[in-house]
Structure formats: structure tokens, C-alpha cells
Amino acid sequence: MRKTLPPRKLAIYGGMLLGFVMLESPMIMIANKIDPMIMGAPFLFVWNLGWWAFLTGLFLLAYLTNWGSSSVPAPQRNR
Amino acid sequence: MTGSIFIIAAFMIIPLLVGVVSARKSQGTSEDFFVQGRAMGSVAVFFTVAATWWSAFAFLGSNATFYTSGPVYLTALAWNLLFGFMYYWVGKRVWFLGKRFNYLTPSDLMGDFYNSEALRILVVLITLVFTVPYLQIQLTGGAYLIEVASGGAIPFWLAALLFYFIIIVYVWIGGIRAIAWTDVIYGALLFFGMMYAGYYISQQVGGPAALFAQLQQSSPDHLTMPGPNGNMGYSMWFSLFVIVAIGAFMGPQIWLRMYSVKSGRLFNLMPFLLGLAAFAYFGSVLTGYTGVLLEPGLENADQILPVMLMNYAPYLLASLIMAAGAAAAMSTANSQIHAVSTVVTMDIYQRYVNRKASQARIVTIGRLSLVAFSLAAYILALTVPGLLVTIGIAALAGTAQLIVPTIGAITWRRAHPMAAFWGLLTGVLCVLMLTYGPTVSNPLGLHAGIWGLLLNGGLFVGLSLVLKRKDHEVVERFALARQEYDAEYHPERLEGASQPVGEAATAR
Numbered sequence: 025m026r027k028t029l030p031p032r033k034l035a036i037y038g039g040m041l042l043g044f045v046m047l048e049s050p051m052i053m054i055a056n057k058i059d060p061m062i063m064g065a066p067f068l069f070v071w072n073l074g075w076w077a078f079l080t081g082l083f084l085l086a087y088l089t090n091w092g093s094s095s096v097p098a099p100q101r102n103r
Numbered sequence: 104m105t106g107s108i109f110i111i112a113a114f115m116i117i118p119l120l121v122g123v124v125s126a127r128k129s130q131g132t133s134e135d136f137f138v139q140g141r142a143m144g145s146v147a148v149f150f151t152v153a154a155t156w157w158s159a160f161a162f163l164g165s166n167a168t169f170y171t172s173g174p175v176y177l178t179a180l181a182w183n184l185l186f187g188f189m190y191y192w193v194g195k196r197v198w199f200l201g202k203r204f205n206y207l208t209p210s211d212l213m214g215d216f217y218n219s220e221a222l223r224i225l226v227v228l229i230t231l232v233f234t235v236p237y238l239q240i241q242l243t244g245g246a247y248l249i250e251v252a253s254g255g256a257i258p259f260w261l262a263a264l265l266f267y268f269i270i271i272v273y274v275w276i277g278g279i280r281a282i283a284w285t286d287v288i289y290g291a292l293l294f295f296g297m298m299y300a301g302y303y304i305s306q307q308v309g310g311p312a313a314l315f316a317q318l319q320q321s322s323p324d325h326l327t328m329p330g331p332n333g334n335m336g337y338s339m340w341f342s343l344f345v346i347v348a349i350g351a352f353m354g355p356q357i358w359l360r361m362y363s364v365k366s367g368r369l370f371n372l373m374p375f376l377l378g379l380a381a382f383a384y385f386g387s388v389l390t391g392y393t394g395v396l397l398e399p400g401l402e403n404a405d406q407i408l409p410v411m412l413m414n415y416a417p418y419l420l421a422s423l424i425m426a427a428g429a430a431a432a433m434s435t436a437n438s439q440i441h442a443v444s445t446v447v448t449m450d451i452y453q454r455y456v457n458r459k460a461s462q463a464r465i466v467t468i469g470r471l472s473l474v475a476f477s478l479a480a481y482i483l484a485l486t487v488p489g490l491l492v493t494i495g496i497a498a499l500a501g502t503a504q505l506i507v508p509t510i511g512a513i514t515w516r517r518a519h520p521m522a523a524f525w526g527l528l529t530g531v532l533c534v535l536m537l538t539y540g541p542t543v544s545n546p547l548g549l550h551a552g553i554w555g556l557l558l559n560g561g562l563f564v565g566l567s568l569v570l571k572r573k574d575h576e577v578v579e580r581f582a583l584a585r586q587e588y589d590a591e592y593h594p595e596r597l598e599g600a601s602q603p604v605g606e607a608a609t610a611r
Contacts, residue, residue: 030595040188047181048344053337058319058326064312066319066326068174069388076180076381083187083375091191091371094595 033092036082043079047072107252107422114426115269117288118433122273122281129278133465136278137207137445143363147283149376151438152360154290156186156351156377158237158435160495162297162428163244165384167404169391173330176387178340182348183381187374189352193506194361195370196513199588200581201362209358209505210450216512217520218577225527226505227450230355231443233501235476237354238439239483240495242266244405245432246484251409252425263484266429267477270437275470279363282437289430294383296427300408300416301386304393307415311389318392325395338548343496346552349506350499355442356435367592436480444472497538500552504530507559511567513585516578522566530559 029037045051055071062070086092134140143151161179168176197212206212209230214223242263249262257265273281308314318325329336351357364370394407398414401407408428412421448469453460460468504527511518537551545551572578589596 033595044181044185048178048341050337052340053328056327058323061315061319064315066315068327069177069315072177072180073385076184076378079181079184080375080378080381083184083378087372087375093593 030092030094032089036086036089036092039082040079040086043075043082046075047079106419107254108256110419110422110426111249111252111257114429115265118269118273118281118285121285121288122275122277125277125281125284128280129276131466132462133449133469134207135280136466136469137441137449138359138363139279139283141202141363142365143279143283143360144365145369145372147287148360148364148369149373150290151283151286151434152190152357152373153377153380154286154293154431154434155356155360155438156435157290157293157380157431158241158244158495160237160240160244160347161384161387162293162431163247163405163408164495165297165387166391166394166408169325169388170394170401170407171330171404172332172335173325173328174388175328175330175335175339175343176384178344179347179384180381182344183384184374184378185344185348186352187377189348190357190361190373190377191370193352193509193513194357194373195367195592196585196588197358197361197509198364198367198370199591200513200584203584203587206362207359207449208446209353209355209509210446212512213505213508213523216577216581217508217518217523218574219520219524222508222520222524222527223450223454225524226508227446229501229505229527229531230446233498234354234356234439234443235479235483235498237495237498237502238436238443238476238480240498241432241436241439242480242484245429245436247406248409248425248428248432251406251413252422252429260485263481266433266436267481270433270440271473271477274437274441274473278466278469279359279441282434282441283363285437286434289434292427293431293434294380296424296430297383297386299386300412300424300427301389303416303420304411305389308393308396314389314392314396317396322395325392336548339550342550342553345556346496346500346503346550349556350496350501350503350552353502353505353509354439354499355446356438359438359442359445440473440476440480443476444469447472447476496550496552497534500534500538500550500555501531503552504534504555504559507556507563511563512581515567516582517567517572518563519567519570519572521570522563525566526559526561526563529562530555533558 056068058066060067129135130140165176165179200206200212204215206215210223210226213226214220245266246259246263249257249266250259273285305311305314308317315326322331324331328340390408390411394401394411398407398410401410409425412424448465452468453465457464507526507530508523511523533555534551537545537554546554586597
């Protein structure tokens with residue numbers, strides 16, 4: 025079995041880990057404040073919205089790159 | 104009033120029509136009734152997973168939590184992403200093994216890999232015992248909405264009865280195909296309803312920016328943790344993230360939606376789609392917070408959305424959005440009823456009562472189980488009160504414990520049946536003791552489910568490292584299946600495996 029992740033897969037999973045850490049580790053308490061309000065929204069909300077957008081975009085990238093695997097995406101077919 | 108009754112009637116009749124149409128495609132086999140012959144397409148899979156996953160807990164409970172407890176429910180953005188990630192990473196492996204070894208229920212996989220009858224029975228008990236309370240909250244939420252939308256003309260008990268009657272009829276005739284088809288309608292209605300309700304209601308105070316500015320002046324505690332009551336801080340933020348995502352993911356209704364999928368490629372896309380859908384929670388932010396300004400002191404917080412709609416939106420729009428809320432509840436309830444009936448039929452009836460049951464007999468038992476579990480949930484809804492989110496989290500903490508032996512089964516050849524059994528049992532007992540024990544409080548403020556998972560996981564890993572499996576044939580059979588999975592979807596993991604097989608290979 026291969027022991028290391030391919031670089032593309034490593035980048036995808038590393039990015040996901042970063043996103044989840046920013047949203048769910050105790051670091052969230054640093055963002056737990058109202059000011060500065062950004063576009064009328066409290067900072068905590070903007071922080072969450074930003075990292076949610078980052079992770080959602082990364083999931084799209086993961087899909088487009090077959091989650092970093094070397095196999096080529098296959099067309100839908102009945103198996 | 105006539106208009107809202109019309110909307111409620113349409114909401115009731117449409118799924119019946121869908122059930123009749125879908126029944127025409129039915130093949131009369133248990134595999135078709137329970138997992139649509141493992142041939143569910145991409146649109147149906149997305150909507151039925153999303154609508155099943157999003158329930159009254161999300162539609163009503165989210166508004167109520169922003170209203171009473173501040174921003175802690177914002178962690179829902181992350182738990183949706185985690186749910187999506189698990190659907191890819193765990194779900195795709197479960198799907199592959201389910202197709203390979205013909206599984207229909209969670210205990211099929213666990214019982215087969217761990218080769219343990221005791222574990223199989225424990226998994227069945229956990230899926231049944233912890234799914235019924237979650238089913239109860241769907242019924243309660245849906246009935247609230249129908250009662251309010253009808254202006255009280257349809258009382259709670261009758262609304263709940265109608266709600267389940269409709270579900271039983273269309274699931275009876277159409278099985279999981281009818282559920283998936285109705286979930287396409289319900290899913291679209293539910294996401295539209297959450298977002299538009301928030302947008303519309305927030306306009307009553309001048310829009311989102313004005314809403315936050317006013318809230319900062321009048322009730323700033325609502326905008327940061329630990330919220331106005333001081334009890335929804337980081338511990339709860341993290342607990343909700345883990346328990347809700349894993350607990351819902353391990354529910355039998357989601358397991359069936361892993362086994363039903365036609366193509367493995369769809370699992371790759373689901374995290375993005377499920378993550379994107381989480382944007383609808385901003386509708387709940389706006390509704391809950393506008394409620395703080397305009398309707399403070401509401402006795403039952405779960406009713407904040409219907410109350411706001413009835414007081415501030417045109418009657419027809421209010422009824423339509425409440426129908427969307429009822430759709431959220433019904434789309435989860437139908438899947439749960441169907442899933443528990445599958446568990447009872449396949450794991451109890453066919454395995455222990457009548458091993459030689461015909462396909463027709465199995466489907467009939469499945470249908471009768473629908474009625475029995477609906478009745479149990481109906482009685483609970485009428486007799487056991489409680490906030491939707493509170494009941495929901497307790498139920499999810501129980502099913503969440505199944506993730507430990509599941510990950511063991513799909514990834515680890517050393518995973519031992521005794522370790523899985525005792526870990527699972529300890530985890531569930533911990534959840535029950537910390538949730539219902541009169542004198543015990545949760546250490547560090549973390550939810551009982553988190554402590555259950557820590558004990559469960561620790562015992563599982565520790566005992567698996569100490570004990571050795573003797574059923575080498577089973578271990579090797581699964582090792583080979585996992586190798587085939589890697590060869591097909593992750594060929595880079597296999598040294599010297601230059602040629603992927605199956606779906607991946609066909610693209611070359």
C-alpha cells in the first residue's frame with residue numbers, strides 16, 4: 025500500500041482540515057465578537073460565512089479533481 | 104382561510120399522487136421496496152438525502168435556537184459540511200460493500216463484518232430505540248405548522264393524524280421510490296421556504312443590516328456566544344457539530360440512501376451540494392433574530408416561525424411557507440418510518456422469525472411495520488412534550504455511537520467484534536446516563552454524545568489492539584473487498600496497481 029498521499033489529494037484534505045479547524049476549534053472564540061461589523065453583519069457571522077464558502081468551494085474543487093485520486097472521472101452508468 | 108386550507112390540501116394530495124405514479128414502476132421485490140433496486144439516480148439521491156437530513160429540527164428548531172439562545176446554531180454550517188464529507192468518505196465505502204454483499208440495513212454490514220449475532224442485535228436495538236424520538240419531533244413540528252396554518256381549524260391531534268395517514272399511504276404503495284420522488288418536491292419547497300421566510304420577515308425591521316444594528320442596541324447577547332442565557336458557549340458549539348452530523352448520518356434512513364445509489368461517482372459530488380444547501384440557514388438567522396425584536400417572550404420558541412409568519416406576512420404566503428416547513432418534517436418522517444420498517448422486516452422478521460419468507464411476504468411485513476411505528480411516534484407526540492432541538496439531540500447522540508464500529512468495518516482489519524460490542528454498549532449507556540441520570544452533569548459542558556463517542560472509540564481501539572480475530576476468512580473477504588474498492592476508485596493507494604477497474608477504468 026502507498027504510504028503517502030499524492031500532492032493534490034494532500035492539498036485538498038489539508039485545506040478541509042484548515043477550514044474545519046477555523047470553524048470548530050476553540051479558535052472560533054477569537055472570532056466570537058460583534059465588531060467589526062462587515063456589510064452590516066456581525067464579525068462572527070462573516071467569519072462563519074467566509075469559511076463555509078471556502079469549504080464549499082473546496083468540495084467543488086475536490087469533485088472536479090476526483091478528490092485528488094489518480095483515476096479519471098467516469099461517466100454515469102448503470103453498474 | 105380558504106386559501107390556506109387549499110394549500111394544506113394540495114400539500115397532502117400531491118404526495119399521494121406521486122406515490123400512485125411511482126408504484127407503477129414498482130417491481131414487487133424487497134430490494135425494490137427498500138432500496139429501489141440500488142438504482143436511484145442523481146437528482147433523486149440529492150433531494151432525498153438533503154430533505155431527509157433537513158427536518159423539523161432544521162426548519163423550526165433553527166429559528167427557535169437563534170431566538171432563544173443566540174448564534175450557537177451557526178455551527179450548522181460546519182455540521183452540514185461534515186455530513187457531506189462523511190457521505191463521500193464513509194458512505195461511498197458502505198455503498199460499495201452493500202452492493203458487493205447485498206446489504207439492506209446497518210446491521211447487515213456490522214453483523215457480517217464482525218461476524219457477531221450479539222452485535223447485530225445491539226445495532227438493531229440502537230437504530231430502533233433512537234430513531235423513534237427523532238421521528239416524534241418530525242410529527243410534532245409538522246403538526247404545529249398545519250395547526251397554525253389552518254388558523255386552528257385543524258387541531259394538533261388531527262393534524263398529526265393526517266400527517267401520518269398521508270405518509271403511510273404513499274410509502275405503503277410506493278416504497279422508497281415514492282419517498283425519493285416526493286422528496287424532490289419537498290426538498291425544493293423546504294429550501295425556498297427557509298430562505299424566503301427569513302428574507303421576508305427581516306424586511307419588517309428594515310432588512311438584514313438594520314436587523315443586526317437594532318439587535319446590537321437592544322440585545323447584543325444574541326449576537327455572540329454564550330448567548331442571552333449564558334449556556335450556549337463553545338462546548339455546545341462543538342457538541343452540536345459532532346453529534347448532529349454523525350448522529351443523523353448514522354440514522355437508518357441515511358444508510359438506506361447509501362445503499363440505494365446507482366453510481367459511486369455521485370458520492371463525490373454530494374459534499375458540495377449538501378454544503379451549498381446550508382446557505383438556507385441564513386434564512387433562519389433572520390427569522391429568529393427578527394422574532395427577538397418583534398415578538399419577545401414567546402412561550403414556545405418552536406412556534407416563532409409560524410407566529411412571525413401569521414403576524415407579519417400575507418396569509419397565503421404564510422401558509423405556503425408553513426407548508427414548506429411541514430414538508431421538511433414529512434420528508435424526514437417518511438424516510439424514518441420506511442427505514443425502521445426495513446430494519447424490523449429484514450433484521451428481525453426475516454432473520455429470526457421466517458427465514459424462508461417470500462418476497463411478497465417481506466414487503467407486506469414491511470408495510471405493516473410502517474403502521475406500527477407511525478402509531479408509536481403518534482402516541483409519543485401527543486404524550487411526551489419537549490423542545491424539538493432538545494429531544495432531537497438526545498436521539499442523535501444515540502445513533503452517533505454507530506460511527507465507531509462502522510469506520511472499523513470499512514477500514515480496519517484488526518477491528519474486533521468484542522471491541523465493537525462493548526464500545527458501542529458503553530457509548531450508548533454513557534449517553535443515556537448523562538442525558539437522563541438525575542444527579543450527573545456533563546463534564547466540561549460537552550454533550551453526553553461526545554463523552555459516549557470518546558468512551559466508545561477508546562474501548563474499541565484498545566480492545567481491538569489487544570484481542571485477535573480468529574475468523575480469518577471473514578477478515579480476508581472484507582480485506583479483498585476494500586482492495587477492490589481502492590483499485591476501482593483510488594488506484595494510487597495500491598502499490599503496483601497501474602490499471603484501475605470498473606467505473607474509473609471505463610473513462611480511459
